[in-house]
Amino acid sequence: MDYPKVIDHITGWLKDYAESAGAKGFVIGISGGIDSAVTSTLCARTGLDVLCLEMGIHQDPQQVSRGLDHIAWLELNFDKISSQRINLTDTFEELRNVLSDKTKHHELSMANTRARLRMTTLYAVAQANKYLVAGTGNKVEDFGVGFFTKYGDGGVDLSPIADLYKTEVYGVAKELNILQTIQDAPPTDGLWKDERTDEGQLGATYPELEWAMEYKGDGSELNDRQKDVLRIYDGFHLANKHKMLPIPICKIPEELKV
Numbered sequence: 001m002d003y004p005k006v007i008d009h010i011t012g013w014l015k016d017y018a019e020s021a022g023a024k025g026f027v028i029g030i031s032g033g034i035d036s037a038v039t040s041t042l043c044a045r046t047g048l049d050v051l052c053l054e055m056g057i058h059q060d061p062q063q064v065s066r067g068l069d070h071i072a073w074l075e076l077n078f079d080k081i082s083s084q085r086i087n088l089t090d091t092f093e094e095l096r097n098v099l100s101d102k103t104k105h106h107e108l109s110m111a112n113t114r115a116r117l118r119m120t121t122l123y124a125v126a127q128a129n130k131y132l133v134a135g136t137g138n139k140v141e142d143f144g145v146g147f148f149t150k151y152g153d154g155g156v157d158l159s160p161i162a163d164l165y166k167t168e169v170y171g172v173a174k175e176l177n178i179l180q181t182i183q184d185a186p187p188t189d190g191l192w193k194d195e196r197t198d199e200g201q202l203g204a205t206y207p208e209l210e211w212a213m214e215y216k217g218d219g220s221e222l223n224d225r226q227k228d229v230l231r232i233y234d235g236f237h238l239a240n241k242h243k244m245l246p247i248p249i250c251k252i253p254e255e256l257k258v
Helices: 003-020 034-044 061-077 089-097 107-129 139-144 166-176 180-184 198-202 206-214 224-239
Strands: 025-029 049-054 081-085 131-133
Touching: 003 025, 003 034, 003 166, 025 034, 025 107, 034 049, 034 061, 034 166, 034 180, 049 061, 049 107, 061 081, 061 180, 089 107, 107 131, 139 166, 139 206, 139 224, 166 180, 166 206, 198 206, 206 224
Parallel strands: 025 049, 025 131, 049 081
Antiparallel strands: none
């Protein structure tokens, strides 16, 4: 991949889209991870406003530190960068406290609720400032295994890196000179109280999942690990397909409309 040209292409696409939408710039949630670092840097390269939000909810201090370091790096290297720290921990706990015991103690439900609170915050700030919400999803997460929260981090205005595999995002990060601490950090969605990683939750590495997404054979030549990875990929793809398709609409037959 010609990373310099890819970077210029995405930067131009972002700027053209924002200007055609009449937007002043972008708002983006900064997590301390590689995807938000790359996306925010690409947005910064447009020369338009970029507002970085650090939205902690019981957040791991190392994630917060990496995110703040990246924001400082953006401010040092680009114009029109601003930031806000919005601690959503109390907001999350207030919501959690009014839910039933069954809901508030459901780990996955509460993890996804964190992502949806952040989405709501991003859109509140974006609308107030005439910005677009920039998404941080990559190709294997958005279109392969559906590793995102519906109406959480999946709720965005535009997705600049969604046609890049995770390994390609790392290539872009290297070309952009993203902080090495972010490049070296294990990918995590930051939605849990422990330090679980993306690959730990998925049961396969991103390179393995990218291979599975591209695999077109009949499986006869695969080793045991490759077969396991295909089963993992197919399981996630099937279970999360509802995230990747348009919302189902119940169409009313014409004969019932008369």
